[in-house]
Amino acid sequence: MEKMLNINGNLAIQQGERRVITIPANEKTEPVILRVAAYCRVSTASDEQLNSYAAQNRYYTDMIAAHSDWKLVDVYADEGISGTSAEKRDDFQRLMADCRRGLIDRVLTKSISRFARNTKDCLEAIRELRAIGVSVAFEKENIDTAVMSSEMITAVMASLAQKESESIGSNMRWSYQKRMESGEFNTCKAPYGFRLEGNRLVIEKTEADIVRKIYTWYLSGMSRKEIAEVLRQNQAPTRADVAEWKSSTVYYILSNERYGGNALLAKWLTTDTFPHKKTRNHGEKPKYYVEGSNPSIIEPETFEKAQALSKRRRVSRQESHTDHFLHRKIVCGCCGATYRRRKPRNIEIWTCNSRYENSNACDMPSVSTEAIEDAFCRLYYKLKHHGEPILSKMISTYLEVKSRRMLWSLEVIELNKRIADLTNQNQLLTMLKQQGLVDSDLFISRSNAISEQLRKAKQEKNRIMETSGDNTVRQTQELIDDLSAGPDFIAAFDGDLFDILVGRVIVEDAEHISFQMKNGLRLNERIERMKR
DSSP: OEEEEOTTSOEEEEETTEEEEOOOOOOOOOOOOEEEEEEEEOSSOSHHHHHHHHHHHHHHHHHHHTOTTEEEEEEEEEOSSOSSOGGGOHHHHHHHHHHHTTOOSEEEESOHHHHOSSHHHHHHHHHHHHHTTOEEEETTTTEETTSTTHHHHHHHHHHHHHHHHHHHHHHHHHHHHHHHHHTOOOOSSOOTTEEEETTEEEEOHHHHHHHHHHHHHHHTTOOHHHHHHHHHHTTOOOOTTOOSOOHHHHHHHHHOGGGGTOEEEOSEEEOSSSSOOEEEOSSSSOOEEETTOSOOSSOHHHHHHHHHHHHHHHHHGGGOSTTSTTTTTEEETTTOOBEEEEOGGGOOEEEEHHHHHOTTTOOOOOEEHHHHHHHHHHHHHHHHHHHHHHHHHHHHHHHHHHHHHHTTSHHHHHHHHHHHHHHHHHHHHHHHHHTTOSOHHHHHHHHHHHHHHHHHHHHHHHHHHHHSSOSHHHHHHHHHHHHHHSOSOOSSOOHHHHHHHEEEEEEEETTEEEEEETTSOEEEEEOOOOOO
C-alpha cells in the first residue's frame, strides 16, 4: 500500500488499481428555523380587554422577532368570548387547522387558562399537536410540551384551570341569584320592543307598535299563525337573530310578562358542570317575580286578557274543527289527500278524504287523535334526549355538501382570492416588522386595517354560503333551539309544542305514521292498530 497526496491535497491511498479518497466532513450546518405561532385570548369584549389583546399581539410579535431561529407564522387571537369551550373560538380552530396542515412547529401562549379551561379540550389539543410534532409552551406555568413529562403536569394544570373557571362561573351565578333576590337584577338581553341602556329597559317605538298590534289582533280573534303570516307579508322588522316571524315567535311575545311591565326571573338555569348548558327551570331552583321591573308596552289588564284567551283556546282546541291542532295537517301516504275529522261513537278519528268520499278510492285506514298524541309524546322524548347529535350532524353534512357546491360560484371564488391576497399582505407586513423595516405604530395601524378588511371579506363569504339555497340549515337549527327550550319530558300531549315542531303527519299504514318536522325531516313512529 502506498500513501500519496492527490492534486487537491487530499490524502489518497493507492492499493493496486483501486484508489480511495477521503473527503473531510463539513462542520458547518444550516440553522434550523422554527415556525412559531402565538395564541392569546381575552375573556370579555370591554375596551380594556381589547387593549389587552392588542398588547398581547405586540408582545408575541416582538418576542418571536427577537429570536433569529424563529419565524413568525401568525398571532391567533380570540376576543370577547367565553373560554369554557373550544368550539366557540374561531381563531383557536384556525390555529389547530394550520398545525394539521404542517405550517407550525411551535405554539406560544400565556397560560393554560388562556389556552383552554376545559381539561378534555386542553389535553385533546395537546396530544394531537404532540402527535404531529408541534410543541406548546405555557409561559406562566413554565411548561413546554416538547419535554416528555410535561403532559402529566399539563393535566394537573388544566384541571386547576377548569376548577378556577367553575369557581368563577359559580360565583357569577351566585351573584346573579343575590341580585335577583334583592330586585337589583333586570336582564342581560332586551326582549323585542325594548332596548337595554345600562341596566334599564327602554321602549323601542317601532317594535313596541308591532307588539301592541300583536296583542290587539290576538284578542280580536286571530290565531298565532295568522298573525305571523300578516307580519311576514308586511315585512315587519325582526331582531337580527330571528330570520322571520313564525308562530313560536308570536307565542313568545304573547306569553312574556315583560310587556305588561313585570318580570319573572330565573326561568332558565345553567348547569354547573362543563360543558355549560341552559335548561328550563321547572322548579329545580327558585324563581323571582318582580312587579314594575320595566316600562310596560301594553296595559297589565291586556296582558292578563291575552293569557286567559290563550288558556281558553287550549282547552277548547279539541272541540273546534278549524282550530284543531291536526286540521289540514294529516296527509294520506297512499293518495296524498288530507284527512278529515270524525267522531263516531264519541271517539275522535281521522279519515282520508278520498276514502270518505269513495270507499274504493283509497285503502288507507283511519287513525285516532289519541294514537297520534301518544306517538308524538314518544317522539318528543326521543328527540329531546337523543336528537341533538343527529340534527347537528344533519346540519354539518348538509353544509359540507352545500359548501362544496358553492365554492365553485364566481362570487365565492373572487372572495377567496381577496382573502388570500389580504392574508399575504398581512404575512408580508409581519416579515417587514421582523426585519425592522416597519415601526410598531405603523405595523399595528396597517395590521388592524388589513384584519378588518379580512374580517369583512370572510363575513361576506359566510353570508353567501349561509343564505344561498334553501332554509334547511336555519330550520334545523330552529328545531334544535325549540327542543332545547322545551321540557325534558311531557306527561300529557302539548298542542303548542306539537304546533312548533311538526309540519304535518303522514299516515303510512295501519300501524305506522310519520311526523314531518319543520325542517322537512320525516320520523316514523308506530301506532296501535284501530279496532274495526
